Amino acid sequence: MQNEKVITAKELTKRFGSFTAVDKISFDVKKGEIFGFLGANGAGKTTAMRMLCGLSLPTSGAATVAGFDVYEQNELIKKNIGYMSQKFSLYEDLTIRENIKLYAGIYGLTDERIKEKTTMLLKDLHMEGEEKTLVRALPLGWKQKLAFSIAIVHDPAIVFLDEPTGGVDPITRREFWTLIYEASAKGITVFVTTHYMDEAEYCNRVSIMVDGRIDALDSPANLMKNHSAKSMDDVFLQLARKAVRKE
Amino acid sequence: MRVLKFLLQKELRQIFRDKATIRVLFIMPMVQLLILPLAADYEIKNINLGIVDHDHSEYSRNLSNKIISSGYFRLRDYSPSFQQGIHAIEKDKTDLILEIPSHFERDLVKENEATLFVAVNAINGVKAGLGGAYIQGIIQGYNQDVRMQWIQFPRFDPRPTIEVTFSDWFNPNMNYHVFMVPGILVLLVTIIGSSFASNNIVREKEMGTIEQINVSPIKKWQFILGKLIPFWMLALTVLTFGLTIARLVYGIVPLGHYITIYIFAAIYLLAILGLGLLLSTYAQTQQQSMLVSFFITMIFNLLSGLFTPIESMPVWAQMITKFNPVSYFIEVMRMVVLKGSGLADIRYHILAMIGFAVFFNSWAILNYRKRSG
Numbered sequence: 001m002q003n004e005k006v007i008t009a010k011e012l013t014k015r016f017g018s019f020t021a022v023d024k025i026s027f028d029v030k031k032g033e034i035f036g037f038l039g040a041n042g043a044g045k046t047t048a049m050r051m052l053c054g055l056s057l058p059t060s061g062a063a064t065v066a067g068f069d070v071y072e073q074n075e076l077i078k079k080n081i082g083y084m085s086q087k088f089s090l091y092e093d094l095t096i097r098e099n100i101k102l103y104a105g106i107y108g109l110t111d112e113r114i115k116e117k118t119t120m121l122l123k124d125l126h127m128e129g130e131e132k133t134l135v136r137a138l139p140l141g142w143k144q145k146l147a148f149s150i151a152i153v154h155d156p157a158i159v160f161l162d163e164p165t166g167g168v169d170p171i172t173r174r175e176f177w178t179l180i181y182e183a184s185a186k187g188i189t190v191f192v193t194t195h196y197m198d199e200a201e202y203c204n205r206v207s208i209m210v211d212g213r214i215d216a217l218d219s220p221a222n223l224m225k226n227h228s229a230k231s232m233d234d235v236f237l238q239l240a241r242k243a244v245r246k247e
Numbered sequence: 248m249r250v251l252k253f254l255l256q257k258e259l260r261q262i263f264r265d266k267a268t269i270r271v272l273f274i275m276p277m278v279q280l281l282i283l284p285l286a287a288d289y290e291i292k293n294i295n296l297g298i299v300d301h302d303h304s305e306y307s308r309n310l311s312n313k314i315i316s317s318g319y320f321r322l323r324d325y326s327p328s329f330q331q332g333i334h335a336i337e338k339d340k341t342d343l344i345l346e347i348p349s350h351f352e353r354d355l356v357k358e359n360e361a362t363l364f365v366a367v368n369a370i371n372g373v374k375a376g377l378g379g380a381y382i383q384g385i386i387q388g389y390n391q392d393v394r395m396q397w398i399q400f401p402r403f404d405p406r407p408t409i410e411v412t413f414s415d416w417f418n419p420n421m422n423y424h425v426f427m428v429p430g431i432l433v434l435l436v437t438i439i440g441s442s443f444a445s446n447n448i449v450r451e452k453e454m455g456t457i458e459q460i461n462v463s464p465i466k467k468w469q470f471i472l473g474k475l476i477p478f479w480m481l482a483l484t485v486l487t488f489g490l491t492i493a494r495l496v497y498g499i500v501p502l503g504h505y506i507t508i509y510i511f512a513a514i515y516l517l518a519i520l521g522l523g524l525l526l527s528t529y530a531q532t533q534q535q536s537m538l539v540s541f542f543i544t545m546i547f548n549l550l551s552g553l554f555t556p557i558e559s560m561p562v563w564a565q566m567i568t569k570f571n572p573v574s575y576f577i578e579v580m581r582m583v584v585l586k587g588s589g590l591a592d593i594r595y596h597i598l599a600m601i602g603f604a605v606f607f608n609s610w611a612i613l614n615y616r617k618r619s620g
Binding site: 053054055056057074075076078079081083085087088089090091092093094098101102103105106107108 | 252253463
């Protein structure tokens, strides 16, 4: 069970016209892992993630997510994953409670379960008493934490996080990672992209994308050893400097 | 079905939370229904008349008086020469000149024949056409009067004449309000429905919220229905509101049943909203969708037969109106309101509208993609 693969990608490629955004990437993600997906802006992280989530059709290559094929079974994949996009995408003109209810309802939770989940979620986020606040009025950090909690409201097998902590202060970032660990402890596989190298060190394994290709993939400790670097920052700089492609 | 319930709940909440939009939704029809019918009246009054009288006789004065007392004309200029009369038209003081030649009375009396000259400012075609026709009618009446005065014997005019009497069926008083108000209401519901629907999905694209929907297992038809139903209810409410104004303000009570109007409107709105949603699946920004829906509703409205009879359009334009849902609803409205038509009378209209509704909505569902290529 421990080595069960929940995501497999083989030579997965996405081209937009003559531009190859993602160039034959291959990797596996094991169940329960926190998998860091690193890369400079424009390296192709988001495109790769969107293909895995069934939001974008791959040009070639193969991939399965939660045991389902990305070409044919994309709607089945969607039942089993949570996704938090780079751009905040909950409804700003709905309240916290209404957003939770909407997404819990969409994923088919029963009324009773929705109630339970709402109470639990508000408590975990320390947002009790705020359930009638419009999401628009929340500070960015709160919004991001709420978006994450709603992305896993249906206890998916995998959650995809696209730069979840972009623009968030260090304290909230730490709290956010606590939430990620809690989700991971519940058995949810976490697939996360980030720019922050301290966050990369929280991951079990990280891959580093340069110009649409995966240039390195290992645990943070091994990566530092192999690149004789003192920190993940060094590793990243060594690899990312090789990029030819502009943003 | 359960998913649909959550989507409807969400959509209705968003609609009712946006108080400004709701206000506009009800103020707009009120203003339009109270003001537009007054403007959209084909009977033209207050045509500015210039008279150039070279004759200065009793007959020429009688003629002038008759024209002015008809109520359609206002004497705005009385020039001694035609040149000056034209000048008044050029300055937009008058719309029409009647030139009475010198010896008008003498010719009429001695030779039984006289000529008059009418010059019309045709910049406003409607005014020119109707003004010319009115003045011709009045002059003819005057001619009849003159003949009646002179010819005592024989009692019967030896020349046969045909006299025509009119009776306006379905609208005996030719009341323009009865004719226009229901039609304007149709345009109103159409504009509100299509612009609301066409903007909505695009708004979700712009905000990025559609991404979170697309990554969920929602079915495409659920999403489209979740948008369609709330707008459909809203548009029917606006229609009800408009029919109430029509009744209270203009005293328009349909000869047929309200239920006939509602049944047709229900199908019609599905078609119009479907078209709006279809546009919004193509557009990437609200600006694009607004422009396109504005363009389409403009064509639909002008080719709807509300302002100009479809029968007088060129054949190719008449063909286009067959593909214009608005023209069907306007016809149905007039049939039900003025003639008292029932469901059986409008069955072909209903069938055509079901066709439109199925066509636009299926296309919208097909074209809405949860996954980009």
